[in-house]
Amino acid sequence: MAESIQLEVTRYSPEKGAAPSSQTFEVPLRRDWVVLDALNHIKDQMDGTLTYRWSCRMGICGSCGMMVNGEPKLTCATFLHDYAPGPVRVEPLRYFPIVRDLVVEMSDFMRKLRKVKPWIIREEEKPVSQGEYLQTPVELDTYKQYSMCINCMLCYAACPVYGLDPLFIGPAAIALAQRYNLDSRDAGSRERLEIISQHEGIWGCTFVGECTKVCPKHVDPSGAIQQYKLTAAKDWFKSWLMPRGAK
Amino acid sequence: MTHGEHDAVQGYTTHHPRWFRKRVSTYWWLEQWAYLKFVLRELSSIFVAGFIVIVLLWIRAVSGGPEAYETFLNCMKSPLVVVLSVIGIVFVALHSVTWFGLTPRAMAVRVAGKKLPEFLIIAVNYAAWIVASGFIAWVVLRG
Numbered sequence: 001m002a003e004s005i006q007l008e009v010t011r012y013s014p015e016k017g018a019a020p021s022s023q024t025f026e027v028p029l030r031r032d033w034v035v036l037d038a039l040n041h042i043k044d045q046m047d048g049t050l051t052y053r054w055s056c057r058m059g060i061c062g063s064c065g066m067m068v069n070g071e072p073k074l075t076c077a078t079f080l081h082d083y084a085p086g087p088v089r090v091e092p093l094r095y096f097p098i099v100r101d102l103v104v105e106m107s108d109f110m111r112k113l114r115k116v117k118p119w120i121i122r123e124e125e126k127p128v129s130q131g132e133y134l135q136t137p138v139e140l141d142t143y144k145q146y147s148m149c150i151n152c153m154l155c156y157a158a159c160p161v162y163g164l165d166p167l168f169i170g171p172a173a174i175a176l177a178q179r180y181n182l183d184s185r186d187a188g189s190r191e192r193l194e195i196i197s198q199h200e201g202i203w204g205c206t207f208v209g210e211c212t213k214v215c216p217k218h219v220d221p222s223g224a225i226q227q228y229k230l231t232a233a234k235d236w237f238k239s240w241l242m243p244r245g246a247k
Numbered sequence: 248m249t250h251g252e253h254d255a256v257q258g259y260t261t262h263h264p265r266w267f268r269k270r271v272s273t274y275w276w277l278e279q280w281a282y283l284k285f286v287l288r289e290l291s292s293i294f295v296a297g298f299i300v301i302v303l304l305w306i307r308a309v310s311g312g313p314e315a316y317e318t319f320l321n322c323m324k325s326p327l328v329v330v331l332s333v334i335g336i337v338f339v340a341l342h343s344v345t346w347f348g349l350t351p352r353a354m355a356v357r358v359a360g361k362k363l364p365e366f367l368i369i370a371v372n373y374a375a376w377i378v379a380s381g382f383i384a385w386v387v388l389r390g
Contacts (some may be wrong), residue, residue: 014265070279097266105266138360160282163271207349208285226353 005029005080006087007038009050012098020098022089023047029084035075036064039090039102052102059216062152066102067091072154072214093153095163109153112169115195116177121188139184146179146224148217155211155221161204168204169196171211171221178224181231197232205229284345291342294335347372 004026012020025046027038036054043050054064057076064075069089080088096104126133155171162168177196181189196202205225212222272278276286301323308319322328350372351365 012267014267017265020267094269095271097268099266141360141362160271160275163275206285206289207353208282209349209352210281210285212352213281220352223352223355226349227355230353 003029005038005084007035007042008087008089009039009042009102010091010098011050011101012092014100024087027080029080029086031081033080035066035068035073035078035080035088035090038080038088039075050102051100060150062150065093065152065154065157067094067157072157074152074154074216077216093157095157095159095166096153104153106153108166109151109156109170109172112173113151113176116169116173117188117192117195118173118176118180120180120183120186121191122185123187133185135184142184143179143182146175146182146219149176149179149219149221150217152216154214154216155219158210158214160208160210161206165200165204167200169201171205171225172219174202174205174228175219175221175224178228181228193232193235196228202228202232287338287341288345291338291345294338295342297331297335298339343376347376 005028007025007027008022009025010020011023025038025042027041030037033041034057036057039050039052039054043052052064052066054076055061057064059074059077062074065072066075067073067090068075068078069083070091072093075090090102092098092102092104096106096108099105149172151172153172156162159168159171162170174196177192180186181192202225205222207222207226209222212220215221276282305319308316323332347369351363351368354368356363356368
């Protein structure tokens with residue numbers, strides 16, 4: 001195995017005004033090193049100006065998502081030796097505006113997350129004295145998969161629909177809406193449906209399915225969206241059959 | 248005002264960082280095999296629609312009497328139609344196979360609180376396909 005590997009890292013300085021370019025760094029190729037280790041090595045030893053996000057380095061925080069050889073990856077969970085002999089192309093997450101080097105602008109995603117009301121909505125709050133809301137293991141199992149999302153945005157970088165139509169609410173936000181809809185303690189599905197069943201919501205999705213493939217937490221956003229479509233269609237059909245039915 | 252326009256007006260200042268936004272190429276679907284597969288899958292619906300049109304024309308020919316039916320058969324025998332049909336059947340097969348593969352994702356079937364395994368849902372689709380095709384073959388071939 002070679003001793004070192006080349007990393008082609010995207011550089012972008014907004015103050016210089018030029019389009020992003022690529023800079024090549026030669027880093028040690030160690031068996032236990034992930035792409036993030038290589039970036040940290042560059043920042044510590046070679047070029048302190050390299051800018052990127054990271055935090056937990058263990059697949060929990062969802063900060064270090066980047067494109068590695070054209071694929072959205074958590075760089076803390078992507079081993080360098082899988083790409084030997086290299087070179088490894090490291091780019092900022094696709095379809096997001098670049099702020100600097102490998103850092104993308106994510107407030108669009110944050111806005112969309114808020115929009116789908118990802119919290120438990122109750123018709124009536126129980127007083128604390130009555131204790132917690134109980135849930136059976138089966139009820140937990142219904143939504144648990146969707147609750148594993150770490151907001152790393154890899155699914156957005158894999159979704160050509162989001163790339164072509166930035167208004168699309170996108171995989172993670174819809175999966176999260178579904179997470180709360182399926183929660184037995186929640187009563188907000190109708191409120192969310194109004195937002196999610198718009199054109200930029202579920203109906204924008206063409207089921208490319210790449211979001212599910214790149215998800216490091218096996219959330220399956222594309223599955224959530226299709227199941228949501230089914231619910232919305234049934235809902236529409238019901239309201240059409242019984243226009244004055246119970247709301 | 249889009250961010251791009253905003254940037255062009257403002258230029259770079261500390262509180263208005265100039266983002267770089269890359270345009271998605273018209274040929275985005277050629278950049279990745281998965282995307283191309285998706286586009287081919289979507290394209291396959293045109294061929295499914297094509298086969299439906301052929302069946303409708305066929306029914307019209309049957310109801311139009313022996314002469315109309317003969318003309319229809321001759322049309323279907325032309326090399327162009329044969330070639331198109333062969334391409335069509337490949338796409339229709341792709342359509343069925345890809346959609347059967349995606350069914351378990353769109354339908355989370357739960358039996359007694361447990362999610363059914365994916366292969367079972369796919370297998371039910373294939374079984375239904377075989378039964379329907381067998382029935383049609385029986386109707387057509389029984390003489």
